Amino acid sequence: MPRHSRDNQLSLADFSWLNLANYALLNSASISQWAQIAHDRVELRRFVALGAEHGKGTQEFQYAEQLVEKVKATPLQPLGFSKRRIQRHQSEQPHISLLTEDRATLLQQLCEESRCCAQNTRGIIDITLRQGPWGGLWQRYAHLSIDLNASDIQLEKDFRTWLKKWRISEKLKKNNQLKGNALGKKTAGWARHLLIPFVDMEAFANLHQKFIPRNVFQELLGFHRPYKKWEPLSDTQLDDLRKDAKIIFTGPGVDILLNSIISDE
Numbered sequence: 001m002p003r004h005s006r007d008n009q010l011s012l013a014d015f016s017w018l019n020l021a022n023y024a025l026l027n028s029a030s031i032s033q034w035a036q037i038a039h040d041r042v043e044l045r046r047f048v049a050l051g052a053e054h055g056k057g058t059q060e061f062q063y064a065e066q067l068v069e070k071v072k073a074t075p076l077q078p079l080g081f082s083k084r085r086i087q088r089h090q091s092e093q094p095h096i097s098l099l100t101e102d103r104a105t106l107l108q109q110l111c112e113e114s115r116c117c118a119q120n121t122r123g124i125i126d127i128t129l130r131q132g133p134w135g136g137l138w139q140r141y142a143h144l145s146i147d148l149n150a151s152d153i154q155l156e157k158d159f160r161t162w163l164k165k166w167r168i169s170e171k172l173k174k175n176n177q178l179k180g181n182a183l184g185k186k187t188a189g190w191a192r193h194l195l196i197p198f199v200d201m202e203a204f205a206n207l208h209q210k211f212i213p214r215n216v217f218q219e220l221l222g223f224h225r226p227y228k229k230w231e232p233l234s235d236t237q238l239d240d241l242r243k244d245a246k247i248i249f250t251g252p253g254v255d256i257l258l259n260s261i262i263s264d265e
Contacts (some may be wrong), residue, residue, distance in 0.1 A: 010210045015220055017072045018197060025076055026191035029090050040079040041199050043251045044071065048207045064207055071200050099143060107143070110249055130170070142166065190244065193233070194221045198241045199249055214238065 023215075029037070044067050051064025067079055069143040089098050111125060112235040114132020129138040144162075146155065161240070190196070198221060205212045214235075221241075 008209075009210055010205055010212050010216060011218065012190070012219060013113055014210075015201060015204075015216070018201065020197060022075050023067075023191075023194065023197055026196060027188070029187065029191070031184065031187065034190075036078060037076065037196060038248055039138065040081055041196070041203075043081045044068070044203050045199070045206075045249055046080065048203045052209055054208055061207075067205055067260065068207055071102060071203065075196065075200055139170075145173075179190075191200050191236055193241060194243055195241055195248075197221060202245070 026037075031132050036233065047060070047064045047067055051058070054060040066107040070077065070079060071239075092098060097140060105131070107125060111128050115202065119131065121131065129144050148155075150158070201212060201220070203218070217238055218232040218234075221238075
């Protein structure tokens with residue numbers, strides 16, 4: 001890990017603007033609201049990277065700085081970016097979707113995150129995903145390869161047989177009532193562990209090409225446990241925030257994870 005000089009580090013004083021009370025509404029935000037907030041952060045990170053690359057005095061930097069100032073003042077107000085809607089293919093049905101390039105990219109990312117804790121997966125992507133840290137979000141999905149050279153009658157028979165055996169092997173009940181619950185639990189954890197303030201702190205630091213020491217994150221993003229005094233964020237919790245942010249706020253994750261995976265809150 002590279003060492004950072006003290007001149008390049010941010011201190012607690014540099015985050016005097018951070019007011020966690022401004023993020024309190026995340027505790028009751030809907031999946032749709034999370035989708036907008038997450039999408040805003042994807043765009044924020046993108047424009048911050050451009051601003052930092054071009055440097056102070058450029059239009060790119062000034063625009064990124066305007067976005068960061070909006071986030072500092074009112075972090076949950078929309079930044080003016082509309083969520084991208086994934087165009088469904090005409091053949092798709094309410095519960096059957098085609099595998100898109102964006103979704104395939106996300107699946108690859110999540111599988112890489114899951115391999116450290118997945119066992120006996122036999123190389124089956126859905127088993128790998130279910131055993132990973134995002135498993136609950138994927139339990140209701142399966143990704144199949146279908147031989148269209150077979151007859152419709154054979155395909156229908158094969159699908160019924162596969163579905164019955166898959167439910168048994170994966171211990172899934174019929175009409176599994178997962179719906180938005182799994183993602184709802186995940187977003188509740190993001191709110192509780194202050195994922196969005198973490199991302200906003202990083203955006204501020206990255207724009208000015210500064211480094212945030214671990215102890216600053218831990219001090220500012222500490223929290224109150226029930227019936228206990230305030231506690232700083234642990235090393236594990238901070239590392240988990242970084243992992244979540246890497247998946248959600250980069251690449252195709254935001255639209256698919258927060259907009260397409262759970263479409264029925």
